[in-house]
Every structure is written in C-alpha cells, then in structure tokens.
Amino acid sequence: MNSFGQKLRFSTFGESHGTAIGCLVDGIPAGLLIDEAFIQSELDRRKPGKSEFETARKEEDKVEILSGVFEGQSTGTPIAMIIYNTNQKSKDYSNIKDVFRPGHADFTYFHKYGIRDYRGGGRSSARETAARVAAGAIAKLMLRPLDIEIFSGISDIHGIKAEKFDYPHAKNSIIYALDAQKEEAQKEAILKAKNSHDSVGGVARVLIKGTPVGLGQPLYYKLDGVLADAMMGINAVKAVEIGDGILSSTLLGSQNNDSIRKDGFMSNHAGGILGGISNGDDIIMNVYFKPTPSIFQEQKTLTSTNEEVDFALKGRHDPCVAIRGTVVCEAMAALVIADMLLLNMGSSMSGIRKYYSKG
Amino acid sequence: MNSFGQKLRFSTFGESHGTAIGCLVDGIPAGLLIDEAFIQSELDRRKPGKSEFETARKEEDKVEILSGVFEGQSTGTPIAMIIYNTNQKSKDYSNIKDVFRPGHADFTYFHKYGIRDYRGGGRSSARETAARVAAGAIAKLMLRPLDIEIFSGISDIHGIKAEKFDYPHAKNSIIYALDAQKEEAQKEAILKAKNSHDSVGGVARVLIKGTPVGLGQPLYYKLDGVLADAMMGINAVKAVEIGDGILSSTLLGSQNNDSIRKDGFMSNHAGGILGGISNGDDIIMNVYFKPTPSIFQEQKTLTSTNEEVDFALKGRHDPCVAIRGTVVCEAMAALVIADMLLLNMGSSMSGIRKYYSKG
Amino acid sequence: MNSFGQKLRFSTFGESHGTAIGCLVDGIPAGLLIDEAFIQSELDRRKPGKSEFETARKEEDKVEILSGVFEGQSTGTPIAMIIYNTNQKSKDYSNIKDVFRPGHADFTYFHKYGIRDYRGGGRSSARETAARVAAGAIAKLMLRPLDIEIFSGISDIHGIKAEKFDYPHAKNSIIYALDAQKEEAQKEAILKAKNSHDSVGGVARVLIKGTPVGLGQPLYYKLDGVLADAMMGINAVKAVEIGDGILSSTLLGSQNNDSIRKDGFMSNHAGGILGGISNGDDIIMNVYFKPTPSIFQEQKTLTSTNEEVDFALKGRHDPCVAIRGTVVCEAMAALVIADMLLLNMGSSMSGIRKYYSKG
C-alpha cells in the first residue's frame, strides 16, 4: 500500500527524520537513457529552503541511483533511488512528542498503528514527496521521446486567483505563480500569514500536453479516477478538479459539451478526458491544497495520554505547501500518464499483431 | 481493470443494450445475512423512469443472486448478481450509429479500441452503475452491524445551492434535494433545461457516519485518494472535494485546523480524514457532476469516418444525471469503506494477537 | 482472490450445486473474433459423463456470453459467460451434510469460513473448472492468430507411464492417453480401482508451442512461477514440474544445460523457460494429480459437530480426476500465456516507440 501504479509501479520508503527516504520504480522499459542531472534538477525544484516562502529546513536532497541502470540506460529491472536525510533535527520535535498537532496525521496514525513516531510526522511528512519527485523524473524521461510534456503552476493563493496561465513564467517564479500580475499580491498574502505565525492555502494547476487519444482503462482504472487518487493522495490536498469541473456543475449541457471538428475539439471544458479516457486534447487539472497545518499560534489539542493541552508549534515549516506541492503534482501526473501508456498497449488485436510482427 | 477494491473487490460487466449487466463481489466475509429485499430497494432508488426529472427509459432492474449465498447467508465465496436488460431500444441509436456524441465517450472508445458499440454508449453508459448499486448494497449490509451508515443528497443544481443538509428530507425528495427551501427552484431549473432540450449539472453531497479511526492505507491507498478515485470514476463526475476542500484553499491555517478535545474534534473542516486516514468524525464529500451530455439541440461533431456533421440527438435521457448519481456515490462510498475496514485488520501486532487468540 | 492474471484477468463464480457458474474475462483486446462454437467445443472436452472413465453426472455445460462481444468481435470490455447448473442433485449430499469427507476441502472451508455448504463441495468442487475452460477458450482464440498452440495428454495413470508423447492421439483418446501402447493398461487401472470403489492418481503433460522469447516478468511474476501457481491451484494437483524438473535435480550441470546454436537449443531439459522467461523453445510441464478423494469405501472422519464417524460416500464421481484435468491444465496455460504476452508489450523503449509510431 506504499506503491502506486499498475504496469509502471513505484514504491516509496522512509520517514522525515529517519536515515533515508527513497523509491523503487518498477516497470520502466529497458533502453531508456537515464539523465541523472535531470532527476537531480527535478528534486532541486522541490527541495526546501530556497526562499522566504518556504520552510527554513535545508536539505540537499541529493539522489543516488542504486540499481536498474547500466551504462547510462535502464535495463528493465527496478530502479532504486535513495536520498539520505541530512538535516533532521529531531530535537525540534521533542516538545510535541506526545501532542497531536491539529490538522496533522498524528492523531490518526497513533490510533491506527498504536505507535507514535513523533519525529516530524514520520512517514506522514511531506518530506516523502521528494521520493515521488525522483520517481516522477524517471517517468518524465520516459514521456520525453513520446513528446508528452507536463507543466504546472500556482493559480490561486488565499483566494487570489490567476487570470492567465503562463507556465513558462511559473517555472521561473519563486512561488511558481502562473499570473505575473497576481504574483506580488500572492506573495504578500503568504508573507502576511507567515508573519502572523499562520499559513495559507492555494491551488496548483497542472497541464499535460501531447497525450495520444486512448489513455485510461475503463471502468475502474479510468484516467481521471487515477489522477484524482494521485492528486488527492498528496499531502494537504482536499479537492481535485478535471477541466472546468466545478464550474461545469453549474452549467447547461449546451454550454459544457465540446464540439468536435476535423482539426480537434472546439473547446476543452472536459479537460482532455471523456469517459475516463484521454481525448488527445490538453489534460487540465486543478489541485486544491489546504493551508499548512503547522502554525505557530496557540492551538487546542490532545496528548497521546488523552490530556487536553493548549500549545504552539515550533520548528521550520512552509507557510504555503501548495507552492512546492506543484512539483509533486507534476511528478504524480507523469507517473500516471506513463503507467497508462504502458497499460494501453494491447488494447486492440491490431496493435498486438503490429507489436509482435517482428519480435 | 473492470474491478475495484483490494480486499473487498467487485467487478462489473455488461453494456447498456446487451443481454445483461451484473457484478461479482469478492471478499465478503462468510456469515453475513443477505437481505435481498434491501438490495432490490437500493436498485429501485437508482432505477430510471420514476419521474419527469429522469429519463423515460423504464427498466425494472430486477436483480438476481447467482452464487455466494447459501441458506440466506454469505459463504465467503464470490457473490454474482445479474440484471437483465429488458427495455433496450437499440433502434433509438440507429441515427447515431456513426456519430460521436459530444461530451460522450464515443470518440475516445472508438480510438482506444477501434470498435464502435453505438448502442447507447455500450459499456460507457451510466446504465452500468446499476451493477455498482447492487454491489454497494452488499457492502452496506456488511457495514450495518458495525453501525456505519451512508447518506447522500443533492446540494446544488445549476448553481442553486443548498444551505442546509437535511439527509432524511433528501431520501424522500423526488430529486433527492437536501434543502427543502431550495428544492422547488432546483426542480424548475431542471425542467426549464429539459424543455429547452438541454440539461443541467449538479452536486451530490455524501455523508458517512460511524467509521472508526484508522481507515485508509497510507501512503498510496489513502482513504481520501481512493474515495476520490471512486467518485471521479462515476459517469459525468468532474471534481471531488473532501470536507471544506475548495474553501480550505482560500483560508488561513488558523481557520482551517480542527482543534481536538477529549470528546472529539471541535470542528470538521477536514471532512473526517487526516493524513489519508479516517479520524472518527463524519466523512463528508462533495461530488460535482457535469450536465448530461445527451441534449436534443443541434451540435457540431464528427462521424467515425471523419466527416463533420451537425446533428441533434433523439432518445430518452436524464436532464440531470447528478440526481440518480447520488445513489451511485453512496454505493461506491460503501464499497470503499468496507474494503478499508477489511484492510485495516492487522495494522498492529496487538490486533493480530487478539484476532488469532482463539483461532 | 477469485481472480487470476494481471493484464488478462479472469474471475470465476459459482458453486457446484448453485444456480449457475461462470466467469468474467477482462483485458481481452478489442477486435478478436469470438468463435462461440469453439468455446462450446472446449467445454465439451471437459464436460462430465462422456464415458465409464468419468463421473456419471451429466451436465450439458451450455455456455452463454452475456457481454463484451458485439457483432462477433470482442469490444475490449469484460466478457461475461454463464453456465447454468442443470443436473444438481443436492439430495445426493444429504448423507454427508455434517461429515467432512477425507481428502476434500470440507474440513478447511468449514474452519475458515464457519459455514458448511455441503452441496457437493460448493465452491471447492471441480465443477468450477468449467468456468476456467470457458475463459481459457477465449485465451486460446487470442493466441491462435499469433500461432501459439497448447496441447495436453495423460502421461501416467497409477504409475503406468507413457513412453511417447503423441498429442494428436491423446486428443482423440477417451482417457486422453499420450501413449497408445500404454492406454489399455491405464484404462484397466482406472476400471479396476472403480470396481473396488476406489480411485487412482495420474499425471497430465502440457505442451505449449510457438511462444516468442521473452514471456515472463521477473522476478516475482516469472513464467514458471505463475504456471506453477496456475497448475497447483487446479483441484487435486499436488506437484508441478517444468521441463526435466525432478530428473534435473539428480543430474550434473554438464548433462542438464541446453547448448545453443544458431538454429536454436540443442536439447530442452529446461522445458522452454530460463530465468523465468520463455526461451522460444517448447514449454513443457508435468502436472501431478492425486487420486480422486471421493471413494465409496468406508473411511474414518469427523462431523462438523466434532464426532468421529466411519462412513462411505455415495454419489457420482470421477475415478481419475487427472483425465478431465488435462483440459483444465490447457485452459490455465492459455490464460497465463495470453496474460504474459500482454504484459510483455512495453518491455523496451524501442517496442514502445514502434507501438506508438502511428497512434
């Protein structure tokens, strides 16, 4: 249950303040050029401590490949990657050793497992998402020769909504803002919350370009269903929307249907997915993040010995998890698309005959 | 890929206008009393043709159990159920034989499989959800002795939002409306669309009461992730929200965190799930449905021989799929919760020792 | 857990004396011609009551396709098939209602599930294998255009071993005997046991011709591992051997290694599998069946209320389950090979590029 995907399946391991985190990526076809510098660059996009808009915890997030690559190429065997934790300050957590931090998984993990790993949330920490980004980088390498690309950015911070979606701008923005006009206001909202020892929510927008028609395995491994699972499973995500999603629920059918012409769809309310299968148009998602639960104001909560306490967290935390979350959304999207590509092979007898025609 | 769940796994089969639809429910523990009348009553709640707010296609949706039940109890073996299609009018579809209906899966299925099953969408038709409701009824029977209950209703039609969530009212409302004050306006919106040969979107709200703390298998079979997959996979669903989801993305952490006291959480912004695990509070979801894509106005589209045509659908269709969709949401929710209960057994050594203590 | 396979996945349902048995076959590519007469002919090869060497229970085993086929071709959606039970004489079992038949699953099912379905073994009856044969027939149809063929026959009855493996002879032999010279002795052994109210064991040999090199997903979905699971899971099977298996364990490496030349392997001790992957040579298995546990001599056993009794079974039973078992072995082999073919697609980037080269 720490694995995701069917044909391309990755598994992650590791806790926020343990020895290391890492992942296994299983199902990557042989003969893929593994560009290690690209994998590291993806981790660098997610790594903490790059600006005042992020946690002060600095982690190098240096990734090492342990297996599955020989002479620069994938061999078809599992690719294991490891990232050692270097800046774990477990003592940061000594004051919360017995306290269930509101909005965190402390309470639920304790009741599920009967064990308290108080070191920064242990397994439930967003630190684990570094392993997803490493796995996602491999998936992106696999999508690259098929001309499938994935973009993302912040479309909303604390209710300040982007009105245009400029992905190249987002890539270079320190808060991955999609709309340069709204970027300053969004930054201010983050800093204002931070200065009040508080945090803010936000929305990541993800764009997938270049997918062929036909990805998605109906009826219970649909492309939109699996993307929803992948996104909802990211720390702090509370809603997932495909295409015009929420707006669509208020519209008429005549407004929402996308007409079809020879050169493609005339609009894209559907967000590139029909009946759980990609339609060849851009796939568009919005991923809604709650505000970081770690805040430094006093909060009411319980201890693991069932005492009521009022306490304020200390430590180092992101004032807005949505920002670095965008990189994780991209990684998960890449993993889903790559899995669906592999699963789609063999959907028709003519495809099978073509595949086996020479070998 | 026509199966869902891990320990409680159901599979469905059948097309809208084929011989029959049905399901296999695998993993139900032995010794469960199988109340066939209840299963039928669940199907009756979903079945079409009950009012002017629904399609005129009448289906009895009479369910028959073929296996897995002996002397009124489950035996631990797969429960197969079958529903014969009785009112399939394939000729309704003769005029769309080669046309990709906008907003439907016709285009994507054709490109994925290279086959055109034009009979009412074939497998992609919402008719398949009757099989989900049958499976979900079995799951509900399993949850009943554990005092877990699932409710649903319509919270929004065409932007007309419920301001209160009265589930008992919804159960008896012909459009499953949660707010009696808004019901008339919602009905009018549906009929107005219907009379203009159009359709409307809507939102279903689902409430799950009585779950223990601890359901959900982190990190890649989280309760919220799997619920998102289950809901997003329902026909016409385009967004899924847990708890205050979308609103949360605009809030401060201090507003969104739920404080904890001895007698429980002081608020429920989280919608009953923390870190992908149930926290014992009510689980709340909103499920956003697009308007029915089947409308009777002229639309621009393509044929399977790649010709551009303008055409208007005929036939019998729901003016608002969200209504009957609520029943499907309940069924899928029940199946997810029952699966998670079974998966949760054995999360700690003390639980295992207790279980095996006498055999 | 009533499903088998990964990409081609089939599930079965039904009990020996319930309403019906059947299967779902999920993952068959679209565009496969579905030859219903062939499916029925496969069932006819397995069906009981064809001779004095088989049980006297007569079942027509008439199979009906419920879904997944449109205008004679598979559509890519699940193929459901149903076989109604017509000759169930539950009263045959009234005298064993509370008795655990030695060698049968009665004892273990009762303790696992706490339920006694005494009607002919219920789900554990070999009657369920009819559903496997139906599913296997679909798999064979898929293998046919790829020139992969599966053969089987009886190589040993009660220790009387075939010295030659003549598959065409076996196909027409009433006991599926591979060696015409040994057939009479084998028949005599069966009838002698039958006349003493006893039963005999036997060995089925399976030959798979025409597989490409490369089938099998190492390291934990190896071709030999999955075949072993598939064969061992057939009722009454107690050992599975690939190639020279048991003999190999007594040999030297220099005797057992298969040398390789340009035109192929110089011998086939390996039985066509190296490192869990097909090597392009014939795949050969031996499947060892215990004698039918149902015998009509007095035996010592317990009742479900824990009383010791001596009792003799009545009813209708095969004196040698290995015979009809050969047909089930073929079906399971076909299902495994078809699954492995689908899984093998995408093992290298060059294959993926080829597949997606035109969409």
Add this chain to the structure above:
Amino acid sequence: MNSFGQKLRFSTFGESHGTAIGCLVDGIPAGLLIDEAFIQSELDRRKPGKSEFETARKEEDKVEILSGVFEGQSTGTPIAMIIYNTNQKSKDYSNIKDVFRPGHADFTYFHKYGIRDYRGGGRSSARETAARVAAGAIAKLMLRPLDIEIFSGISDIHGIKAEKFDYPHAKNSIIYALDAQKEEAQKEAILKAKNSHDSVGGVARVLIKGTPVGLGQPLYYKLDGVLADAMMGINAVKAVEIGDGILSSTLLGSQNNDSIRKDGFMSNHAGGILGGISNGDDIIMNVYFKPTPSIFQEQKTLTSTNEEVDFALKGRHDPCVAIRGTVVCEAMAALVIADMLLLNMGSSMSGIRKYYSKG
C-alpha cells in the same frame, strides 16, 4: 513485477554487481519487535563462501535498515533494507560479455529487454536472494509470537536421498543435510562434480509447523498455488511438490486420503493443505533444484551477435545451488505464510465483529 504478496508485500531491487541490493517490506503490522541480530543471522546462513561446498565469492552481506523501525519496533510503514555489494569483480565477467551462458537467463533477458547486463547475470543472479532472506527474516519475526516455525534441509543431492528428516541436524550441517547417514555421500557427490568442473542438482525439503487451519484464499490465491509460485520462482528451481505429491499420483484414493480423528489427521499425505487451505497439520514441500548452470567445462553457445562459440566459464560459483537455496525456500515460505495470515483476517463476520469489538 518485482514484488510478491498481497497484504504483506515485499519488493526487491539490485543486481549482482551493482552498487547494492535490497528490499522493501510493506504491510508489517506496527508494534513488532525488530531483532536486527536475527535478521543478520539469517543472512549469514545464506551468505556465500562459508565452505568448500559453496562459491568462493565472499560477501559480508551486512544488512542495514533504512526505514520503518522506530525505537526497536515496526511502525506499520515500509521497512527498507539495503545490502551493499562489496566483492563484485566485474572483470570476472569480461570474457563472457557477449556470450549467453547455457542454462542461464542471459539469452532470455537479452531478447526480452534488448540489453545485456553481463555482470554476473545482473538482476537474474541468485545474489538477489539475499534480499529475499532479509525480507523473510522480518516475516519470521512476525510468525514467532504466533508460534509458527519454519524448517528446511537438503533431502537429496544428485539422487542420494535422505531417508530421515532431521531438521535440527540440518541446521548445523555444512550442507544442511537432513540425514546424517547420507551426508558424507552427498558431500562426496558435490566435491566430485566440483573437481570435474561440473555441478550437481538437489532437493530442498521445507517444513512449516504451527499454522492455524484456514490459511489460503481460494480459488486463485490458494496456499499451495502461492507456495508453488514462491518456490518455482527461486533461481534454479524446476519442480515443486506438496506433501506426497508425486507419489500420490501413483496411488489409490484409499491409500492417499488422510483419515480424521478428534485429535487430528491420522496421516499427512496431503502435506497440510486441503482445497488450497491449511488444515492445521504440518505443511511439507519438496523443492527441486537443477544443477548450477555455471560449470567450467567447455560448452556450445551463441554470442549476442549471433555467433556460435565453444567456451568455458571462469569465476566463482556454487557447485550445488540447492544448499544455500534451502535458506531462500524458508524465507519465501515465511513471507507467504505471513501474507496469508493477514489475508485470512476477516474471513467471517464473527471474526470482524470480534476484531472491531473494542476498536
């Protein structure tokens, strides 16, 4: 496909001459005491270079736990373990860089993946089984408090068969021989083969004591089926037998059925499994290993450029892989039994009510 198990699922990674090998063990309940010295002692039993009966390659096989354990106990999260390769001499393999070693997976991997990892077989090397032993040690720790124990030994070398099965003797024997009387002859057979630059096959016998009745998930995740898969998937295994397996195929039903009395079964021809479910008696398996394919005599084979060559291997190899293979059989058996225990929880409603009675 580099993972095994359902509820207790382990995955392995790594190649014979890569940086490291290792495993992830997912699904271990929280609160299990993790005895690291025991895990290392299991690896020591398997590690190479302990005597003249094994390869001269010396590997310390020092295992390190990276995650999933906190303060000496499992936390319910994945346990990652890593073993660095320290004695990889890739140059040993320079002379076989392009040669397909007969009896090895070189040929099949090359054709499946289009890649040649010539370093000692890469992923297909038996070195990977160290990771299985580490995972199996965790499973054994989980079985220990439930009083389930697993034993093994060599019952046959080159046709020299044990006549008694003395597991305590085997544990201390340098070749894990079960029969002290046959040990010398078995050792001689090994050394004689070794001195002729050859190798020998052998048979491992596995005994599992203390399992409750009810393990195994019919019909397609049966205990015997999954054990067969687990054993057949071990390098060099060519046959698997449960109980009297092969002998049973030559017997009468009256000889092979196990009578039942209040104090248990009167014999154990079945090897502890009926209908794919454990019956509470000892589970007994025989696992047949072919001779090590690596021999130092000249052999005929092909190169990856399709040239015929005669060549003799160099390097360091076990003259009889069955010996160290016994430890791997134990590990795989432990993993299967632990998985089945977890899966069995919830097979009946009464069990579920008991489990959830206090939370």
